[in-house]
Amino acid sequence: MAPWRLLEAVRLRGADPNEVRLAAGIFGHVLAAEKIEEPDPGSILWVDRIAAKSSPGLFSVEVAPRPRLEDANDQVAALNMAMDADAQLKARRRAVETAVARINEAWKSGASLYLAEMRAEDFEPVLQHAPDMVDLWIEGYSNITAAFRRRVHLAEVAFLALCEAMHNYDPIRGTQLWRSLRVTLTTRYISAAGVQDLLHMVFRVPDSPEVIKLRDELVWLEYCNSDQALLDLALAASYNGKADWLNAVIQADRASSFVWKRRRGAVLSGFTANNRLPIAGAWPDGEIRTSYADLDCKSARFQWIVACARHWWRTYLAARDPTEAYTAWILFLRSADRRAWIWMREEVQGAKDASDFFSLKLNHAELNRSNLKRAMEKRGENLDKNFLDRKIVDCVSPWGKDHSV
16 A cells, blocks of 8 residues: 555544554654655745645646756846746756656655645544654654654655644644744645645644734744735635634734834735625725825725626626626636635535536636636736835845745
């Protein structure tokens, strides 16, 4: 049996304590992988976990070529690279070929847990009946020892699943492990709405004092210092039913005595997902005289565009003939961003009927999913280059470092 299916099999068989300890012991030996080198794909991997879950045994990745040291120190070379589209394309192709070759090499060498999908519920019986073995798996996590880092790099998804399961049994250590994984993981695992699963986890796990504190930490300037990061934070909270937490952050920021926090509250307000038409302030009829008024208007426009998308998605689902449906689809495609993933399925369930035409519309949407995804991503371009609607200066702290979750 594949090592990453052992714990699942024990859970499905009823989680007998003896079987759990036997499977956990075998899994622990695989996890240690003492004679296997850490995999190095040569690039920053972005793995689509949704695709991985729907097609076990397959992986879908995007790569970001690591800048060469000589280019990083040579601004002219870096600029030339940025201006040369053909060179960028060739670099990405080389990065993909290298990453795929090294991933396959890692698997052949025995790194069977590398990029393998596992679920949090598979670790719950182990936490119940073999907590001493879990202690061995996470040994060194508090100060991130070399041995801990190596184990994580060989089985990143397993540690993500274990961390999520730990929040049900020991949220103190669960949040500590989350912080360690945040700085240890080398792969970006993307989940619903294009947000990293590590961020989703913080809003998906049960509430506890430790988890609430961790959520509040995510807003800190050290970790959340671009408009892209603010959008991802708002998406994770809204997608996992924590819109009340997001609204509380917005209200606290808007009432702050700090100017930058009031601006952050305005930006976050624009990234809320469940807006309905009409949106007050989106189209003011007077002159915009101050930067604050301008930011409030832009925030209202962000609310307005997602409200428009929801309107056209509902119109598409309710349409009775192909012309009306296609017109609504095009308008939806022109207005939707990643926030639409939060309510699209909910609207389908509310409008669902048994007609063949409704099934045809759902099939059309699924067939054009990649086009919709590209349109959503394009609408969010350049958010990573701004913070509170102002250009980021790379050489000024904290923007000189990668703080992505």
